[in-house]
Amino acid sequence: MAEVELKNIRKSFSRGAFVALRDINLRIPEGMFVTVLGPSGCGKTTLLRVVAGLEEPDGGEIFIGGRKVNQVPPSKRNVAMVFQNYALYPHKKVADNIGIGMRLRGYPKEEVHRKVENVAQMLKMDGLMGRYPKQLSGGQQQRVALARALVREPEVFLLDEPLSNLDAQVRDTTRTELKKLFKGIKATVVYVTHDQTEAMMMSDLLVVMQDGAIRQIGAPGSIYREPVHLFVAQFIGAYRINLVAGLLTEHRFISDDQAITFDVKMDYQGKVLMGIRPEHLNVGAVEEVCLKGEVILVESLGGSDLISLKVGQNELRALSGGTGELHLLTTASFSPAKAFFFEAKSGVRLRSGPQI
Numbered sequence: 001m002a003e004v005e006l007k008n009i010r011k012s013f014s015r016g017a018f019v020a021l022r023d024i025n026l027r028i029p030e031g032m033f034v035t036v037l038g039p040s041g042c043g044k045t046t047l048l049r050v051v052a053g054l055e056e057p058d059g060g061e062i063f064i065g066g067r068k069v070n071q072v073p074p075s076k077r078n079v080a081m082v083f084q085n086y087a088l089y090p091h092k093k094v095a096d097n098i099g100i101g102m103r104l105r106g107y108p109k110e111e112v113h114r115k116v117e118n119v120a121q122m123l124k125m126d127g128l129m130g131r132y133p134k135q136l137s138g139g140q141q142q143r144v145a146l147a148r149a150l151v152r153e154p155e156v157f158l159l160d161e162p163l164s165n166l167d168a169q170v171r172d173t174t175r176t177e178l179k180k181l182f183k184g185i186k187a188t189v190v191y192v193t194h195d196q197t198e199a200m201m202m203s204d205l206l207v208v209m210q211d212g213a214i215r216q217i218g219a220p221g222s223i224y225r226e227p228v229h230l231f232v233a234q235f236i237g238a239y240r241i242n243l244v245a246g247l248l249t250e251h252r253f254i255s256d257d258q259a260i261t262f263d264v265k266m267d268y269q270g271k272v273l274m275g276i277r278p279e280h281l282n283v284g285a286v287e288e289v290c291l292k293g294e295v296i297l298v299e300s301l302g303g304s305d306l307i308s309l310k311v312g313q314n315e316l317r318a319l320s321g322g323t324g325e326l327h328l329l330t331t332a333s334f335s336p337a338k339a340f341f342f343e344a345k346s347g348v349r350l351r352s353g354p355q356i
Contacts, residue, residue, distance in 0.1 A: 001030050001031050001155055001156070001186060001187055001188040002030055002064050002065030002066075002078075002155035002156055002188055003027065003028060003029055003030045003063075003064075003065060003066070003188070004026075004027075004028040004051060004062075004063070004064055004156055004188065004190065005026070005027045005028070005062075005063040006024050006025060006026045006027075006047075006050075006051070006060065006061075006062055006063075007025055007060055007061040007062075007063070008023050008024070008025060008059060008060040008061070009021050009023070009024040009025075009047070009050060009057050009059070009060035009061075009062070010022065010023060010024075010057060010058045010059040010060055011043075011046055011050060011055060011057050011058050012058055019212050020043045020046040020212050021043050021046055021047060021050070021057070021212050022043075022211075022212040022213045023060075023213075024047060024060070024213075024214060025214075026207060026214065026217070028188065028190060028205070029188075029205075030188055031186040031187065031188055032188060032189070032204045032205055033179070033182055033183070033187075033189045033191065033202060033203055033204045033205070034189065034190050034191065034203065034204065034205045034206075034207060035191045035192070035193060035198075035199040035202060035203040035205075035206055035207065036048070036190065036191070036192045036193075036207045036209060037193060037194070037196060037199040037206060037207065037208050037209065037235070038194065038208060038209035038210060038235070039194055039210075039235070040194060042209040042210055042211060042212065043209055043211075043212040043213075044192045044194075044209050045160055045161075045192055047192075047209075048081070048158050048160055048190060048192050050062065051064075051079065051156070051158060051190060052074055052077065052079055052081050052158050053069070053072065053073060053074035053077050053079075054074060054081075056070075057070070064077060064078070064079065064155060064156060065155055078152075078154050078155045078156075079154050079155065079156040079157070079158055080148075080149035080150075080152050080154035080156075080157055080158065081149070081157075081158040081159075081160065082145050082146055082148075082149050082157070082158070082159045082160065082162045083145070083160050083162075084160050084161045084162065084164055084165065085165070086133075086141045086142060086144070086145040086162075086165075087145065088133040088141060088144055088145065089133070090132065090133050090134060091132070092132070093129065093130055093131060093132055094125065094128050094129050094130070094131050094132075094133075094136070094144050095116055095120075095129040095130070097133070097144055097148060098116045098119065098120070098144060098147045098148045098151055099112045099113070099115070099116040099148075099151060100148070101148060101151070101152055102115065102116075102151060102152065115151045115153075116129075116147075116151055119147045119150045119151045120147065122150070122181070123143050123146065123147050123150075123181075125140075125143055125144070125147060128140060128143075128144070137170070138165050138166045138167070138170065139166055139170040139173075139174055142162055142163065142165075142166060142174060143174075145162070146162070146178070150185075155188065156188045156189075156190065157182070157187050157188065157189045157190070158189075158190050158192075159189065159190070159191045159192065160192045161192055161193050161194070162178075162191075163175060163178075163193075163195075163198065164193075164195075171198075175198060175201060175202060178202065179201070179202050191203070196235060196236055196237070197238065199220065200220045200224070200236070203219075203220050204219070205217065205218070205219065206218060206219065206220045206223050208223065208231075208232050208235060208236065210231050210235075215228070215229050215231055215232050216228050216229065216232050223236055224236050224237060227340065227349060228348070228349050229342070229347050229348060229349060230243075230273060230275075230342040230347035230348075230349070231347060233275050233340055233342070233349075237277055238279075239277065239278040239279065239306065239317065239319060240278075240317070241275045241276070241277050241278075241340075242275065242276045242277070242278065242281065242314075242316045242317060243273050243274070243275050244256075244260055244273065244274045244275075244276075244314050244316075245271070245272075245273055245274075245344070246260070246271075246272060246273075246274055247270070247271055247272065248264065248266060248268050248269060248270060248272050248341065248350075249269055249270075250269075251263055251264060251265065251266065251267070252264065253272070253274055253339075253341070255274070255312065255314065256313070257312040257313040257314070258312070259291075259311055259312020259313065259314065260274075260289075260291060260311060260312065260314070262288070262289045262336055263336070264336055264339070264341070265336075266341065266350060266351075268341070268343075268350050270343070270344070271343075271344035271345070272341045272342060272343060272344055272350065273341070273342045273344055273347075274339055274340070274341055275339065275340040275341075275342065276316075276334055276338060276339050276340070277338070278306065278316075278317045278318050278319045279319045280334050280335075280338040281316060281317075281318035281319070281332050281333070281334050282318065282332065282333050282334065283307055283309075283318045283320045283330060283331070283332050284320075284330060284331060284332075285331075285333050286331070286333055287333035287334055287335050288333070288334075288335055288336055289333055289334050289335070289336060289339075290331055290332075290333040291309075291311045291316075291331065291332050291333065292311070292329065292330075292331055293309030293310055293311040293316065293329070293330060293331070293332055294309065294310040294328060294329055295307060295308070295309060295328055295329070295330055296308050296309065296310050296315070303321075304319055304320060304321055305319075305320045305321075306318075306319060306320075307319075307320050309330070309332055311332070316332065318332050
């Protein structure tokens with residue numbers, strides 16, 4: 001396995017009219033599972049294709065295992081890419097689909113057969129080897145595409161939304177299998193997805209992208225707890241973060257409608273967005289900041305409820321245990337330490353203490 005490093009990578013299309021990558025700087029340590037996360041059009045797939053050599057960057061340098069590969073063709077980079085649509089040969093059986101890359105590179109038949117059999121056992125595919133792709137389920141086709149990548153023993157695995165075509169139950173099972181597999185072989189993996197749950201569960205390191213730029217890099221838990229930008233706070237989290245427009249002045253937050261006010265340890269003065277996650281807003285409990293609200297919607301999640309409250313002019317959502325009886329008027333509270341503050345214009349996260 002090998003380290004991957006991108007230095008000042010830039011890429012645009014349509015003669016510069018659309019900028020896909022903006023000065024990307026990223027180091028992916030050897031043996032680490034790194035997920036590139038972001039909405040459609042943010043540049044994550046372009047980044048993956050640049051590493052694979054399928055797209056040529058307009059500027060910057062690409063290193064794989066310490067070797068600069070800008071001028072190295074895809075076939076010589078020793079990376080394996082698994083595409084969203086699997087790209088299987090419909091007229092070839094599973095065994096042939098898995099081993100075709102090795103055969104095209106001139107490996108002896110015996111070696112191809114041995115490696116294909118080993119990978120098939122690893123992925124529990126022994127009973128599928130004589131079938132054609134059309135005879136397989138989506139999850140089975142995904143495993144064939146992964147096996148084709150594994151059999152090459154590449155330095156880096158590049159996976160472009162490989163689970164997006166699977167139904168929810170199969171996706172959940174396959175996600176766990178993939179994580180165990182890559183951890184077991186200590187693979188360097190660059191995994192692209194728009195599914196933040198998938199990214200949080202699978203990654204050692206998370207790269208959050210927006211509009212061709214990297215917004216934040218870090219461990220999944222760290223990014224959830226300490227987002228550096230409004231976009232990151234909105235994109236990361238099982239439930240959409242509550243945002244309230246207001247003003248920070250003289251160590252106090254005052255919402256635009258003045259229905260939510262509380263003291264904060266922050267010297268910043270100006271317009272902000274206050275963010276509080278639904279899981280940090282406690283219905284019926286009494287903490288430092290206690291709000292009175294009207295229950296306007298209850299969405300059952302099975303073991304819990306997602307409750308929408310009208311507080312002043314703001315609609316806030318809170319995650320409740322779902323065991324107590326709710327009244328039309330209730331309270332919701334939170335600790336100021338759980339609140340995020342973002343500069344209204346730039347979206348940059350504000351911190352406690354003097355703001356420079």
